[in-house]
Amino acid sequence: MAGKVDIEGILKTLTLEEKISILAGRNMWETVPIPSKGVPSVKVSDGPNGARGADFTGGKSSACFPAACSVAAAFDEDIAHRIGQALAEETHSKGARCLLGPTTCMHRDPRGGRNFESFSEDPLLAGKLAASVIRGLQSRGVSGTIKHFAANEQETDRMTVRETIPERALREIYLRPFEIAIKESKPWAVMTAYNVVNGFHCDESKFLLEQVLRGEWGWDGLVMSDWGGTNSVDGSINAGLDLEMPGPARVRKIDAVVADVKAGKIQESTIDERARRVLQFIERLKAFEDDTIPEEQAIDKPEHRALIREAGGRGIVLLKNEKNLLPLPKDKLKGKKVALIGYAKEGQAHGGGSAAVNAHYKKSPWDALHEYYGDSVEFTYAKGAHTLRMLPGMKDNVVGLDGKPGWTLNFYPQGSSTPNEVKHQFPAASSSPIGSDASKKWTTMELIGDFTPTETGEHYYAASGLGPTQIFINDEKVWEQTSLISDPMGFLFMSVHEEEHRYSFKAGTTYRIRIRSEPPASVPGLEILDGRTGVRMGFQVASEHDEELTSEAVQRAKEADYAIVFTGHTPEWESEGQDQLSFNLPRNGSQDALIAAVAAANSNTVVVNATGVAVAMPWLDQIGGLLQTWYPGQECGNAIVDVLSGAVNPEGRLPCSFPKSIEDSPAWGNFPGEKVDGILNVTYEEGVFIGYRHYDRIARDRLNFPFGYGLSYTSFETSGLKAARKSDDSFAASVTVKNTGGAAGGSLVQLYAGRVDKSEDHPVKSLVAFKKVRLQPGESATVELAVTTRDLGFFDEKAKKWVVPAGKYELISANSAADVVETVQVTVEKELVYAP
Template sequence: MGVEIGNSTDPRFVRYREPVLLQKDGKDAGEDLTGDFTPAETGNHCLAGSGIGKTEILIDDELVFQQEGNFSDPMGVLFNAQTATETRHAFVTGRVYRVRIRSYPPSNVGLEILEARTGFRMGFTLSSDADADLQGEAVNLAREADYAVVFTGHDPQWETEGRDQESFHLPRHGSQDALVSAVATANCNTIVVNSTGVAAAMPWLDDVAGLLQAWFPGQECGNSIVDVLTGSCEPRGSPADHLPPPDRGCACVRKLPGTYHGKQLEVEYAEGVFVGYRHYDCLPRDKVNFPFGFGLSYTSFGLGEMEVFRGSDDTFTVACTVSNTGKLAGGVAVQVYVGRARQHADHPVKCLVVFEKVRLSVGATQKGVMLFTAKGFAYYDEDRSSWVVDAGQYNVALGRSAADIAQTVPIQIEHEITYAP
């Protein structure tokens, strides 16, 4: 349902009159909005509503929706990022219905930006759309197709600032996961294109032929996704974090959802430096779907023998050859990590110190040279207010992801090194 002030010939829109602003002692005390609605078809259609504060929706003076007080997530309403409460109401096509919305500011909301502010949302869906068996339609199409491509992910309603996600799983109520599983059962050549800005659970991962993690690529997303799927462009991306299975091994999962102190929810982030790949390096490989730096290609690459040279001022140079051994031009992210030869419980297994994206034509070989300093694997000593590299032996590791290490070379730090913060 759309909102339009003035005249409209589109029966999907409510033709609202200018809203009546309610005031008390010169302050915003609510809003009263009235308009006319002519449904496009007869049915028991779906209505949804939510407000920052108390909100009511009336149709022909009949109360059909009532939110008694503040919404559970007022910021979610402000950012259009919270699921509204749904109800059903019978409509007859051709009849004009009077729609009235009354909404009031929140009380004791605890957020200055929302104090004395009125905000609400109202949604509408035809029963023919709400009750349609879209998953069944998708399965029938998949059975007849050579390949099935399923698009999943988040939109601004589910992933936005000002609020946390409700679940590690894709929205909504498992419907996306169920859709992927059903289509994959009908077509063994099912490819999932997932657009999220964060890691998400993928319980169907072993049942699909391919996955393209598209993130949020912007206005050229359609063209870029098609180019990668059809092979017009060789994928060269590498995730900047691990993508774990649902609820398995996440560093902070034991501290979630946090503890309320009065009305304030507090979460203790006790993992210290063990975040991202530094955390997953301490866990078995099956705790990760895709490790940090992972990325498939339509071609293949070979890494030559690594050499490590130490220069002055604690600078190191890593050199190795990279070869395109496949049948297509492409690129690979060559990554260098450094870790202690003798592991210590207070320090990560290894730290990424430098990486380089190497792009090669078919059959080409290039010598890669990368520089890093000892500060790249230093730790911060709070008592000394300094970055510190302990004396001892370290391993320089070369690979294509945090979990795909091709070779290591030992180096020796003779004396402790400190850096000012």
């Protein structure tokens, strides 16, 4: 369809039933088309640090970009914009026109399972970077989908948790990044969160969707639900939710919506408005001009590789560097021995859940170090600690009923002992939920394999099933789960806790293993899994499971000139669907003990930590160097080596505070909440005092590292802070930065604001502007910053307005939230009031 699309004309041709049909998806990733009326389908793809395509696991490979926490640590809007542009190209390669990202919720607590795919604890930083990513995406014709609106700060019971948030905190902290991004980038889509906010599920909240989003902010795009996050028919439609996802419709079945229209619960004009938004969304994506959905492709672009490496390196934060232990250039390491310990051979590129992609590749530090230093350095390796959360999927030495490697997968109709469907070469006794009884063709699935161990011993196995599941070894039932798994979300994302058991195996003897599983009756809060089932069986021989690993690592460290310990979270430990089990590195303190032991053996110990969150660091005083790498994407190894070697001067800064103890964190005592009548309830009792706003009010010694902190291989001097009134609505500030060291590098100018007359009701200071500047040795530059007057004020819950009281305010230049450099005062002559 060429030329301008007549949306109103198309809408008038649609029957009520047809209009209702496009208010839910066709399948997991596509909208419903109506070919006879010229309405095409569009495809969306999971993000936000890659475009995965239709397959949740496997499938066509994709470029894996740095996670949002890593992008935030770069404090660089240009890099965020370029990542958005590249993500748009990746989205097109998967036949999609809409990327489900960026994630823009707050880091309320370090244990938040999805913090890594959000930007920061600071709303200004999160909003500015989200806006940059969205502008990049939409400049290349791909819709950004800012999510999850709103206040999805935890994963525990995320489908049903009831959050009570004071309106001031909601406005100043949790809605503020969305407000910034929506006003500055105008995303074409917004995704609602699962949780309940102040009495309403987000998809049913007229306050969030109609009053704030479309009313106060004047936004005109499409609102879609999170997958399975539509909670009612009339409630969600009347509140402003345009599109239920995924499809086919679970809640918005045509008959149910028609019945509500006839009963007067929904006006047909409201159906028209929801359908109009869907059609306008399709128009923005230019699908009326070209309605094809191309086949998915894996396109590994050199320019994407380069951008990922650059962005990953710029986000790495140098947290400690005693006696200038780092960098380690080639001439410094030539002829030396370096012990690489821990995750050195693994590319810790991304977290778990919907942010995970099947990366084109993952460059490990081990490979990158060898490529960079060549034969001039001797590298040794030791694993050092057990870190697996789940035993590996059982696949080695297993053959199916056809005698070929792998498992036989059978499906049985209800009450039948004869399978009606058989699949061969199922690779491992491990799967995410598969199969559906929607057609009533089968109700039980069974994995069968003949296992012949190569070692005799009391080996370990562990299992889980979405629904009732049994394991038989030689027809002996050795394990049973009688009902729905206790953590279906963890099961979905392959990170569920499984109790380990032991069984006596004899080498060379063949054992027939059968795993039978049935769908649970229902999956409360995850109705999209109703009628589905899946099983997992992990296995590890006793010699590997019980092996003592630390001694070898200590010996390698003693023999080496330098020891580099790679620690962190794998996607099993840090993932959508679950919050952190502990503030300490997993597993059971093994990584903490490893670092302490290695540091005691080698005074030149560097820790390279890959997490998306702050973690406890009981070993901090014992080590010489510390890098926080986050999840840098598929070029993770190269990005890390760039910084270790000094090829890239570290310029990352912390986008979240690193407390010493979880008990000192702002949400301690009310995260993740308490069960009341079986429903998790959480009150945001800390109000606006999250992150550095909290730590500014308590003793600074509660922090290992403050927000905005980061070291460099050079030095900078910041001076000459000036500020002047530009208009009633803004101030202009400037500061001079000089590189006083011997290497080129990047410095972050951080500008905070606070009242001169301090008050317990208001933060000591809040970030109001930031800018990265890169300078050669001896070079200086004047950095100009704009400060919005409204950011000096607060949201008055009684007046329902933003208020900036008359009086004196401080503008504060700082190296971090805990390191003030210079302060100037500005005056607001009269009280200013802003509509929300």
